[in-house]
Amino acid sequence: METSVKVKDVIVLGGTHGDEMSGVCLVRKWLNGSPLTAKTCEVIPYLSNVEAIKLCRRYKDCDLNRQFTEENLKSVLADTELSYEVKRAREMNEKFAEMNGSTFILDLHNTTSNSQVCLIVEELDGFSLHMCRYIQQAFPKGVCRIWILGGSVEYGDTRCMVKRGIAIEVGPQPQAVVRADIMDLQEKAVNLSLEFIDKYNQGVCFDSCQIEGYKTFIKIDFPRNSQGDIAGMIHQNLQDQDWKPLTRSSTVFRRFNGDDVTLGDVIDDVGVEESVYPMFVNEAAYYEKGIAFHLTNKVHMSLPALKLE
Amino acid sequence: METSVKVKDVIVLGGTHGDEMSGVCLVRKWLNGSPLTAKTCEVIPYLSNVEAIKLCRRYKDCDLNRQFTEENLKSVLADTELSYEVKRAREMNEKFAEMNGSTFILDLHNTTSNSQVCLIVEELDGFSLHMCRYIQQAFPKGVCRIWILGGSVEYGDTRCMVKRGIAIEVGPQPQAVVRADIMDLQEKAVNLSLEFIDKYNQGVCFDSCQIEGYKTFIKIDFPRNSQGDIAGMIHQNLQDQDWKPLTRSSTVFRRFNGDDVTLGDVIDDVGVEESVYPMFVNEAAYYEKGIAFHLTNKVHMSLPALKLE
Numbered sequence: 001m002e003t004s005v006k007v008k009d010v011i012v013l014g015g016t017h018g019d020e021m022s023g024v025c026l027v028r029k030w031l032n033g034s035p036l037t038a039k040t041c042e043v044i045p046y047l048s049n050v051e052a053i054k055l056c057r058r059y060k061d062c063d064l065n066r067q068f069t070e071e072n073l074k075s076v077l078a079d080t081e082l083s084y085e086v087k088r089a090r091e092m093n094e095k096f097a098e099m100n101g102s103t104f105i106l107d108l109h110n111t112t113s114n115s116q117v118c119l120i121v122e123e124l125d126g127f128s129l130h131m132c133r134y135i136q137q138a139f140p141k142g143v144c145r146i147w148i149l150g151g152s153v154e155y156g157d158t159r160c161m162v163k164r165g166i167a168i169e170v171g172p173q174p175q176a177v178v179r180a181d182i183m184d185l186q187e188k189a190v191n192l193s194l195e196f197i198d199k200y201n202q203g204v205c206f207d208s209c210q211i212e213g214y215k216t217f218i219k220i221d222f223p224r225n226s227q228g229d230i231a232g233m234i235h236q237n238l239q240d241q242d243w244k245p246l247t248r249s250s251t252v253f254r255r256f257n258g259d260d261v262t263l264g265d266v267i268d269d270v271g272v273e274e275s276v277y278p279m280f281v282n283e284a285a286y287y288e289k290g291i292a293f294h295l296t297n298k299v300h301m302s303l304p305a306l307k308l309e
Numbered sequence: 310m311e312t313s314v315k316v317k318d319v320i321v322l323g324g325t326h327g328d329e330m331s332g333v334c335l336v337r338k339w340l341n342g343s344p345l346t347a348k349t350c351e352v353i354p355y356l357s358n359v360e361a362i363k364l365c366r367r368y369k370d371c372d373l374n375r376q377f378t379e380e381n382l383k384s385v386l387a388d389t390e391l392s393y394e395v396k397r398a399r400e401m402n403e404k405f406a407e408m409n410g411s412t413f414i415l416d417l418h419n420t421t422s423n424s425q426v427c428l429i430v431e432e433l434d435g436f437s438l439h440m441c442r443y444i445q446q447a448f449p450k451g452v453c454r455i456w457i458l459g460g461s462v463e464y465g466d467t468r469c470m471v472k473r474g475i476a477i478e479v480g481p482q483p484q485a486v487v488r489a490d491i492m493d494l495q496e497k498a499v500n501l502s503l504e505f506i507d508k509y510n511q512g513v514c515f516d517s518c519q520i521e522g523y524k525t526f527i528k529i530d531f532p533r534n535s536q537g538d539i540a541g542m543i544h545q546n547l548q549d550q551d552w553k554p555l556t557r558s559s560t561v562f563r564r565f566n567g568d569d570v571t572l573g574d575v576i577d578d579v580g581v582e583e584s585v586y587p588m589f590v591n592e593a594a595y596y597e598k599g600i601a602f603h604l605t606n607k608v609h610m611s612l613p614a615l616k617l618e
Binding site: 025028029032033034056057112172173174175176177178179180181183225229230233234235236239254256257282284285287288 | 334337338341342343365366421481482483484485486487488489490492534538539542543544545548563565566591593594596597
């Protein structure tokens with residue numbers, strides 16, 4: 001049995017990336033006359049990267065969702081020497097990190113990949129893993145997946161402020177566009193998160209269980225030419241096929257000269273004896289990071305029962 | 310019978326908008342070892358907005374595809390006083406406009422709307438209208454539409470440099486992403502354009518005919534609140550339904566509070582007794598222009614036969 005403290009506040013972040021419009025529009029809606037509420041805690045909708053939202057870009061100077069590092073948050077540099085996003089991370093951390101130890105973060109994201117609903121969670125966060133399973137079970141089979149981040153690695157993402165939280169990543173949606181179908185999936189996932197928290201806060205016990213998730217073991221870049229420009233694209237067989245199993249013989253790229261490239265052509269043998277699962281296939285923001293898609297393994301985790309302490 | 314001069318040069322522009330990736334990737338491919346050729350004329354692939362392509366944004370300072378105006382091209386201001394795109398328009402115009410009077414422009418674009426292949430052409434350009442019909446007939450029914458720009462209005466677009474040309478707009482594709490299916494449609498349309506020019510240059514006569522096209526009669530903005538932020542989104546019934554007929558009772562928006570909005574709610578009676586046809590539905594770049602979609606009428610035009618003079 002795992003026990004934990006009551007959740008007193010839920011911060012729901014939209015626009016951590018300024019051109020991911022479901023979160024931006026939902027938070028604005030909740031701030032302007034259609035408040036987001038829960039029975040047992042306070043809910044605080046909040047726009048993260050205000051300048052990037054104005055520009056309708058992912059970020060102004062750098063990716064806000066990597067700036068919540070200890071180094072940045074404790075920086076002794078004057079504000080004038082810091083990028084906008086580092087300053088913003090410090091502002092947000094001052095506002096939220098010290099509220100109390102019982103705050104939860106829901107961070108709303110979009111992707112151009114056909115992820116459907118993808119819940120992003122740390123593997124050591126038993127509370128959030130239970131929440132992810134609760135959300136997943138309320139969607140039709142195959143609509144909601146759980147992407148598990150490994151162990152003690154900290155990415156400097158927004159969840160670093162309060163230690164407990166998940167990101168809700170929904171796609172496919174182009175950058176700078178809001179689609180009704182994608183916003184509906186996003187809003188449903190948020191409402192399910194709050195429903196879970198209310199039940200937990202009211203003393204409901206969540207039984208021990210198994211969850212199925214995905215863990216990235218390698219990130220695959222596009223084929224590139226000597227100038228560093230991409231020399232091929234996601235193969236039509238792989239486009240929109242996030243979470244569908246691949247083997248070494250699956251075609252994953254088509255070079256611009258017409259040649260097909262298989263998965264076996266781009267990775268070593270390591271770990272690809274069995275099926276592997278692609279995610280973030282053709283995510284626009286990952287071109288500059290050198291990522292055409294992630295390759296994941298399917299994993300199963302046992303969760304102990306969970307109850308309010 | 311309409312006659313015209315031989316086409317000596319075809320300029321194929323990619324990256325007039327820097328984040329519309331099919332054109333950028335195709336032009337790079339043609340410049341690097343897979344040349345684009347025709348039998349009867351020179352073909353010049355060219356990257357338009359070089360700085361925006363580097364940034365992977367639509368533009369750096371302003372929309373290049375509106376800067377080829379007489380005012381800009383003849384501006385007496387020094388370069389240092391001009392925006393990047395005005396300077397670039399002048400550079401391109403110096404390079405291309407004086408080549409000769411027998412140059413043709415193909416300008417490659419993408420949209421996040423479900424346009425499929427949309428050929429953009431001026432209604433007074435009989436040569437290009439014949440080309441559009443030729444391209445359209447080589448695609449399966451319903452894949453390729455012709456959008457006709459009215460009369461003598463000049464938009465300051467790239468085609469203003471040489472007087473004859475079309476834009477080939479293909480979607481849906483997110484900004485900053487390249488999709489194999491969309492690139493294939495784009496490349497097929499380009500190859501058909503060159504095939505048409507070769508036939509024309511070789512003396513083939515194109516018979517008089519009728520073409521079906523679409524003409525915009527109004528641009529519809531999103532519902533907005535008092536701060537100017539959007540207060541609703543494209544209704545799920547309209548999303549991805551470019552070119553499908555609408556009537557006054559069709560739902561076109563869903564406000565964030567859940568209320569449906571019909572076409573009749575947002576426009577006056579003018580011109581909507583019969584079916585009208587939406588295009589550019591949820592195009593990312595048009596949010597800042599205040600355009601949620603275009604409403605068009607279907608039109609039929611008679612073309613006289615066309616032959617080399």
